[in-house]
Amino acid sequence: MSSVAQKILPNSLANAKTADMKNELVDVKDQKGMTTDFGLPVSDPDRWLKVSNGENIGPHLLEDPIAREKIHRFDHERIPERVVHARGSAAFGYFKAFNSDAEKYTSAGVLTDPSRTTPVFVRFSTVQGSRGSADTVRDVRGFATKFYTQEGNWDLVGNDIPIFFIQEAMKFPDFVHAVKPEPHNEVPTGQSAHNNFWDYFNLQSETSHMVMWAMSDRGIPRSFRMMQGFGVNTFTLTNAAGELFFVKFHWLPELGVHSFTWDEALKICGQDPDFHRKDLNEAIENGAPPKWTLAIQVIPETQEHDFDFDILDATKIWPEELVPLIPIGEMILNKTVDEYFTQTEQVAFCTSHVVPGIGFSDDPLLQGRNLSYFDTQISRLGINWEELPINRPICPYMNFNRDGKARHRITKGTVNYWPNRFEQIPPVAVENGGYRQHPAKIAGVKERMRGAKFQEHYSQAQLFYNSLADHEKLHLIKAISFELSHCDDPLVYENAIPRLNDIDHDMAVQVAKNVGGPAPSEPNRKNHGKKSKNLSQLDFMPKTPTIKSRRIAILIADGFDAAVVEAAKGAFLAAGAVPFVIGPRRGEIMPEGAGQKGVFADHHFEGQRSTMFDAIFIPSGRACAQTLASNGRAIHWVLEAFGHLKAIGAVGEAVAFLESACRLPGISFAQFETVGSAPSGGAITVDFGVVTAPKFSAPSSISEGW
Numbered sequence: 001m002s003s004v005a006q007k008i009l010p011n012s013l014a015n016a017k018t019a020d021m022k023n024e025l026v027d028v029k030d031q032k033g034m035t036t037d038f039g040l041p042v043s044d045p046d047r048w049l050k051v052s053n054g055e056n057i058g059p060h061l062l063e064d065p066i067a068r069e070k071i072h073r074f075d076h077e078r079i080p081e082r083v084v085h086a087r088g089s090a091a092f093g094y095f096k097a098f099n100s101d102a103e104k105y106t107s108a109g110v111l112t113d114p115s116r117t118t119p120v121f122v123r124f125s126t127v128q129g130s131r132g133s134a135d136t137v138r139d140v141r142g143f144a145t146k147f148y149t150q151e152g153n154w155d156l157v158g159n160d161i162p163i164f165f166i167q168e169a170m171k172f173p174d175f176v177h178a179v180k181p182e183p184h185n186e187v188p189t190g191q192s193a194h195n196n197f198w199d200y201f202n203l204q205s206e207t208s209h210m211v212m213w214a215m216s217d218r219g220i221p222r223s224f225r226m227m228q229g230f231g232v233n234t235f236t237l238t239n240a241a242g243e244l245f246f247v248k249f250h251w252l253p254e255l256g257v258h259s260f261t262w263d264e265a266l267k268i269c270g271q272d273p274d275f276h277r278k279d280l281n282e283a284i285e286n287g288a289p290p291k292w293t294l295a296i297q298v299i300p301e302t303q304e305h306d307f308d309f310d311i312l313d314a315t316k317i318w319p320e321e322l323v324p325l326i327p328i329g330e331m332i333l334n335k336t337v338d339e340y341f342t343q344t345e346q347v348a349f350c351t352s353h354v355v356p357g358i359g360f361s362d363d364p365l366l367q368g369r370n371l372s373y374f375d376t377q378i379s380r381l382g383i384n385w386e387e388l389p390i391n392r393p394i395c396p397y398m399n400f401n402r403d404g405k406a407r408h409r410i411t412k413g414t415v416n417y418w419p420n421r422f423e424q425i426p427p428v429a430v431e432n433g434g435y436r437q438h439p440a441k442i443a444g445v446k447e448r449m450r451g452a453k454f455q456e457h458y459s460q461a462q463l464f465y466n467s468l469a470d471h472e473k474l475h476l477i478k479a480i481s482f483e484l485s486h487c488d489d490p491l492v493y494e495n496a497i498p499r500l501n502d503i504d505h506d507m508a509v510q511v512a513k514n515v516g517g518p519a520p521s522e523p524n525r526k527n528h529g530k531k532s533k534n535l536s537q538l539d540f541m542p543k544t545p546t547i548k549s550r551r552i553a554i555l556i557a558d559g560f561d562a563a564v565v566e567a568a569k570g571a572f573l574a575a576g577a578v579p580f581v582i583g584p585r586r587g588e589i590m591p592e593g594a595g596q597k598g599v600f601a602d603h604h605f606e607g608q609r610s611t612m613f614d615a616i617f618i619p620s621g622r623a624c625a626q627t628l629a630s631n632g633r634a635i636h637w638v639l640e641a642f643g644h645l646k647a648i649g650a651v652g653e654a655v656a657f658l659e660s661a662c663r664l665p666g667i668s669f670a671q672f673e674t675v676g677s678a679p680s681g682g683a684i685t686v687d688f689g690v691v692t693a694p695k696f697s698a699p700s701s702i703s704e705g706w
């Protein structure tokens with residue numbers, strides 16, 4: 001580890017990649033004064049050089065290099081945003097392989113050697129919206145990981161959903177055009193709720209399975225930290241003996257898989273469009289770095305055709321009953337980015353970036369992706385994009401690719417070709433670590449085709465739907481109904497109903513009723529009724545319930561019980577949660593009793609909303625409860641949280657306030673466990689547990705009304 005990196009970062013955070021970028025990292029606060037880009041000290045950055053008579057302003061002089069440089073640099077600040085996945089946020093971290101038997105499948109050191117710490121950079125994204133769109137829209141989330149390994153960069157460019165909309169890369173431009181804002185008016189932003197997306201769904205039945213996932217709660221994750229990740233495509237692994245295995249990659253979040261309710265997601269789009277971005281940074285900065293286990297599913301080369309689906313079809317999962325997950329390592333994201341543009345924006349991923357022991361399959365989506373990513377980076381960043389600090393490998397790299405715009409590596413030497421008379425930078429033999437291409441025998445007819453199993457598009461859409469819990473099915477039906485209600489062309493919303501009826505009859509009938517389409521009288525095809533494990537989010541509750549990194553609002557007004565607030569805050573912090581005090585004003589709020597110190601509220605009632613918190617706690621205190629009960633926004637806070645089935649803890653007089661605010665006398669709070677006790681001896685009856693798992697059920701009219 002370089003000493004410079006250690007100066008910049010605490011030891012625990014510095015790794016080989018941060019050390020690699022040390023020469024480019026400049027801290028503004030260490031700089032003495034302002035200069036131009038060519039180093040000239042600047043004495044006046046505000047006034048353009050002009051001709052004047054000392055009193056009246058005259059014409060500006062083009063000769064002013066300081067003004068011209070400033071304006072020119074500004075004019076060129078923007079680069080093309082990503083054509084998809086434009087909005088993203090990222091973090092640094094590391095990956096460590098477990099002591100597993102992954103060596104049976106792959107020779108890749110990053111996946112097999114537990115003594116290695118491989119630096120990673122992960123960028124999460126939404127797909128449809130532009131760079132300035134909101135975080136909590138209904139969309140697929142990108143989950144792209146760059147592993148800076150000792151054998152080069154490996155980019156696992158995946159999503160939070162294990163499958164994709166289309167089977168073949170050549171369809172991608174049409175699909176993306178259909179889901180992106182419509183061409184005539186650039187509407188809508190960050191949504192698939194429009195005619196063209198659903199028209200495409202109606203006409204391309206291979207989208208059935210993925211649309212079910214995207215309309216499920218998976219489309220509105222609570223946090224990047226609470227999402228699964230998937231490589232989606234079928235890759236290959238080869239072991240030291242040269243045996244080949246097909247592989248799917250899975251990221252499993254330590255915190256479980258959780259989502260917003262649709263109502264929360266919609267509101268947060270306006271209340272805090274950067275919610276996910278802030279959430280990632282907040283967790284890392286508060287010492288709750290997100291963690292995922294990497295697991296693989298493997299199928300030996302010889303068993304490729306043993307399944308009733310094609311294992312190279314990216315619209316299909318490999319059900320875990322058939323191909324179990326094998327955990328092989330874990331990833332922790334523990335450092336936020338230093339600068340958004342040079343790191344999060346300039347990072348560039350390529351599915352074609354693999355390392356020895358990892359390779360491709362003939363998955364027709366992957367084959368096209370392998371071409372597309374490199375190409376898009378050229379238009380976004382220029383041909384030397386791989387040299388940018390965030391993109392370059394940490395291992396030595398050298399070849400005879402040369403020149404091009406913005407080349408900044410200086411390569412000394414008299415030859416720039418291979419073979420050369422000095423035998424400089426010779427190819428690396430496979431025995432010495434050179435990439436080994438798995439020999440595959442190919443014979444066939446040149447034609448445009450897709451195999452027979454690729455023609456089946458409904459079985460797994462049904463499998464997914466059947467595997468959901470009742471409330472998840474309800475959410476899915478409501479999501480589709482919301483989207484189709486935003487389609488104003490009857491050709492679109494009416495034709496969607498028979499397509500849904502191919503998946504599940506009841507679902508199609510309910511959606512038809514909601515959106516005004518013709519309700520089908522019988523199913524288009526029988527629902528096979530089968531289910532699979534680990535498709536419902538309920539299968540992903542964390543093993544040990546935790547409130548770590550959860551945001552808890554402590555709602556107070558003057559006259560609150562200071563001892564209770566102090567104890568509750570302490571208990572939340574001790575459990576790793578992030579408490580915020582919310583009061584009638586951002587300022588000191590005074591407790592009951594004379595001579596006590598006040599508590600400074602982090603926000604006032606209007607400054608934040610319940611949607612941005614996982615749970616609410618209200619302390620005792622008569623005057624406090626009275627003020628809350630007479631404040632419309634305070635009532636809205638608890639009523640809304642209650643409607644979203646969030647945990648609400650109340651002590652003393654706050655219980656009556658809660659009962660009246662929620663208009664449900666007799667709610668029993670006895671079910672909450674005690675997690676702390678007030679210094680006064682009174683029990684603080686609150687345990688937020690896994691806040692997305694309702695601990696009591698409100699009448700559905702209320703929970704659904706929110």
Ligand code: HDD
Nearest residue numbers: 082084085123142143144158159164169172232372373376
């Ligand atoms: Fe893609 C970006 C994920 C199919 C072409 N894609 C991009 C990103 C993610 C994915 C996470 C953002 C990377 C980042 O953060 O910079 N894409 C997927 C997944 C797919 C998929 C999981 C299906 C398995 N993509 C796909 C196809 C094509 C592309 C079939 C083209 C034929 N994707 C691109 C792209 C992007 C991209 C145009 C835009 C910006 C970029 O690459 O760097 O090349």
